[in-house]
Amino acid sequence: MGIATDIIIIVVTAFFGGLVMQRLKQPLILGYIAAGVVLGPYTGGPLVTNTHEIELLAEIGVALLLFALGLEFSFKNLKPVRKVALIGAPIQMLLTIALGYLIGRTMGLDWKASVWLGALVSLSSTMVILKTLANAGLIGTLSSKVMIGILIVQDLAVVPMMIILPQLNDPAVGFPALGYAALKAGVFLTVMITMGTRLLPAVMAAIARLGSRELFVLAITAIGLGVGYLTHLAGLSFAFGAFVAGMVLSESDYGHQALSDIIPLRDLFGLLFFASVGMLLDPVFLRENLIQVASLVLAIGFGKGIIFALLTLLFGYRNVVPLAVALGMFQIGEFSFVLGRVGLATESIDADLFSLVLTAAVVTMVLTPLIAGQTARLYALRKRWFHHEPLETVNLPNTELRNHVVIAGAGRIGFQIATTLQTHGLPFVVVELDQPRVERAKRAGMSVIYGDATQGIVLEATGIREACLILVTTPGILEGRSIVVKARELQPKIQVVARAADEEFLPIFRELDVTEIVLPEFEAGLEMTRQALVHLLVPAPEIQRHTESLREKLLGGHHVKTPGYKLLTQLRSAEHQFDLQWTLLDPASALVDESIGATRVREVTGASIVGVIRGDQLTPNPDARFLLQARDLVAIIGTSTARTAFQELAGPKADGVETAATEADPAGPA
Numbered sequence: 001m002g003i004a005t006d007i008i009i010i011v012v013t014a015f016f017g018g019l020v021m022q023r024l025k026q027p028l029i030l031g032y033i034a035a036g037v038v039l040g041p042y043t044g045g046p047l048v049t050n051t052h053e054i055e056l057l058a059e060i061g062v063a064l065l066l067f068a069l070g071l072e073f074s075f076k077n078l079k080p081v082r083k084v085a086l087i088g089a090p091i092q093m094l095l096t097i098a099l100g101y102l103i104g105r106t107m108g109l110d111w112k113a114s115v116w117l118g119a120l121v122s123l124s125s126t127m128v129i130l131k132t133l134a135n136a137g138l139i140g141t142l143s144s145k146v147m148i149g150i151l152i153v154q155d156l157a158v159v160p161m162m163i164i165l166p167q168l169n170d171p172a173v174g175f176p177a178l179g180y181a182a183l184k185a186g187v188f189l190t191v192m193i194t195m196g197t198r199l200l201p202a203v204m205a206a207i208a209r210l211g212s213r214e215l216f217v218l219a220i221t222a223i224g225l226g227v228g229y230l231t232h233l234a235g236l237s238f239a240f241g242a243f244v245a246g247m248v249l250s251e252s253d254y255g256h257q258a259l260s261d262i263i264p265l266r267d268l269f270g271l272l273f274f275a276s277v278g279m280l281l282d283p284v285f286l287r288e289n290l291i292q293v294a295s296l297v298l299a300i301g302f303g304k305g306i307i308f309a310l311l312t313l314l315f316g317y318r319n320v321v322p323l324a325v326a327l328g329m330f331q332i333g334e335f336s337f338v339l340g341r342v343g344l345a346t347e348s349i350d351a352d353l354f355s356l357v358l359t360a361a362v363v364t365m366v367l368t369p370l371i372a373g374q375t376a377r378l379y380a381l382r383k384r385w386f387h388h389e390p391l392e393t394v395n396l397p398n399t400e401l402r403n404h405v406v407i408a409g410a411g412r413i414g415f416q417i418a419t420t421l422q423t424h425g426l427p428f429v430v431v432e433l434d435q436p437r438v439e440r441a442k443r444a445g446m447s448v449i450y451g452d453a454t455q456g457i458v459l460e461a462t463g464i465r466e467a468c469l470i471l472v473t474t475p476g477i478l479e480g481r482s483i484v485v486k487a488r489e490l491q492p493k494i495q496v497v498a499r500a501a502d503e504e505f506l507p508i509f510r511e512l513d514v515t516e517i518v519l520p521e522f523e524a525g526l527e528m529t530r531q532a533l534v535h536l537l538v539p540a541p542e543i544q545r546h547t548e549s550l551r552e553k554l555l556g557g558h559h560v561k562t563p564g565y566k567l568l569t570q571l572r573s574a575e576h577q578f579d580l581q582w583t584l585l586d587p588a589s590a591l592v593d594e595s596i597g598a599t600r601v602r603e604v605t606g607a608s609i610v611g612v613i614r615g616d617q618l619t620p621n622p623d624a625r626f627l628l629q630a631r632d633l634v635a636i637i638g639t640s641t642a643r644t645a646f647q648e649l650a651g652p653k654a655d656g657v658e659t660a661a662t663e664a665d666p667a668g669p670a
Contacts, residue, residue, distance in 0.1 A: 013038060029365075123335050
């Protein structure tokens with residue numbers, strides 16, 4: 001089968017490699033690289049015969065990686081740490097390149113290879129750092145935001161470096177060519193942004209109207225790779241065009257959907273890329289150059305760590321931030337592999353230097369979680385106790401929160417719930433990890449915490465020990481389960497309402513003794529069923545019996561735990577059977593302690609009483625002898641004028657106004 005067989009072998013081996021790394025709590029890319037090492041030409045195991053074809057496919061992986069990076073790029077993410085990101089990150093890269101140059105010259109490399117070495121080690125690993133921060137529960141801390149801001153700028157810098165560094169091969173020719181390439185890149189970028197922001201959204205809108213998910217995914221892929229190919233024809237980097245296409249598309253209404261659709265394809269081709277990188281790693285080279293690799297790891301680790309620490313101090317960050325950034329970002333990143341492959345392809349560096357950097361990068365990635373985990377211990381040497389960094393919080397009240405609601409997730413569902421609670425003046429705190437959603441909640445004046453709700457430090461910041469309820473609106477079962485478990489650890493008696501994206505999740509939430517489970521898709525289907533039966537003239541009581549039986553069959557009574565839920569169900573049932581309005585009887589109303597017949601409601605107001613709820617008991621069609629009491633919920637039907645008149649009668653009795661019952665016929669109709 002040729003290359004098809006090779007791809008199958010790589011994917012299967014990479015799967016098991018990723019599975020092992022997942023169990024070891026390491027980034028999956030290490031498993032992919034390990035798969036490449038096992039299958040590569042330097043081992044005695046099963047060989048991939050078409051390594052050149054795999055490398056060609058890996059170039060698509062690079063383009064898709066940068067296309068997705070463009071889709072994810074947003075200046076909003078840089079706003080909280082824009083100074084250290086936009087100014088500090090370039091300074092850090094220049095200092096690290098200088099460090100790498102000195103190390104290279106010490107190792108006996110020529111000036112060109114030394115510059116390449118500095119450029120390769122100047123990048124840190126976005127994937128490894130995000131994974132490490134998430135596992136430690138530090139997403140949302142100030143140091144994590146500084147790291148992410150610097151990482152964004154570093155990743156963006158890969159594109160110009162891929163254009164500039166190959167020109168070092170022949171400086172006499174290269175620098176004029178570099179100026180010409182920069183001019184072409186500027187022209188292309190201007191044309192792409194000018195035309196792309198007008199053309200691409202219109203194209204995506206037209207494709208979206210066709211209603212075909214397959215065509216939408218194909219269009220996204222065609223745009224990313226097609227624009228990349230155009231830049232290749234223009235003499236620029238294929239990956240540069242893909243990045244620009246993603247950046248332009250991210251500003252359209254379809255950016256988020258495009259990113260979610262391209263991620264599986266990006267991950268698959270990215271797997272091939274990292275596996276192809278692993279094929280270049282020679283275990284024999286590692287054994288024979290162990291001292292050189294170890295020396296490079298130590299030199300780069302300490303050097304980059306010191307640069308990051310001093311840089312964050314220079315930009316005004318104190319306490320644990322410089323130490324956390326230094327210990328978290330010392331490694332060599334995955335985009336160094338991308339840049340290194342460009343160096344190999346243009347013969348700017350040799351295979352030995354690439355193997356040296358590749359091996360050092362893998363070692364530093366493996367060491368990152370271990371070294372970053374020592375931040376608290378090292379910081380404790382300066383202070384006798386370690387205070388966690390304050391999370392980024394917005395609009396939290398100065399007074400301590402009590403009996404409030406914690407909303408995990410500020411997506412469409414979470415934001416709608418928060419808006420309702422805000423309208424009713426009820427206290428709540430939203431937890432969200434997505435920065436644009438945090439910004440939206442901030443603009444709405446909501447109390448919000450930027451962080452991962454699966455982490456105890458984040459839930460502690462919400463005041464969950466004093467909360468009365470937590471709403472888990474996230475769709476993923478693993479994330480939802482983690483939130484519930486962590487919340488119950490901190491507050492065993494807290495009530496939990498959880499969103500279940502699938503019926504298969506119900507047993508998991510039942511095992512966790514979740515108070516209420518809501519299935520949005522099921523509820524939507526139930527409402528559409530109800531509407532269909534209404535249009536088909538099925539009697540309303542039969543519709544209600546059928547829909548409630550479906551709910552009972554699925555949830556098995558799990559949805560009636562909370563006091564008052566039965567009352568809400570009865571209200572919903574009555575509202576679907578009649579076009580009615582519910583009115584609460586004020587204790588000072590003229591109708592209190594009077595029978596319906598005595599009040600002459602129908603004669604006086606024109607409205608008819610068709611139901612009364614007292615406590616949690618519904619009385620449908622009460623007769624004339626039914627005695628109304630304070631706090632009764634009375635259901636009425638009638639014209640708008642009649643309803644208004646009844647509301648006035650149900651309110652507090654005005655001075656000098658006699659009750660309608662003074663001239664009533666006790667046996668009269670309602």
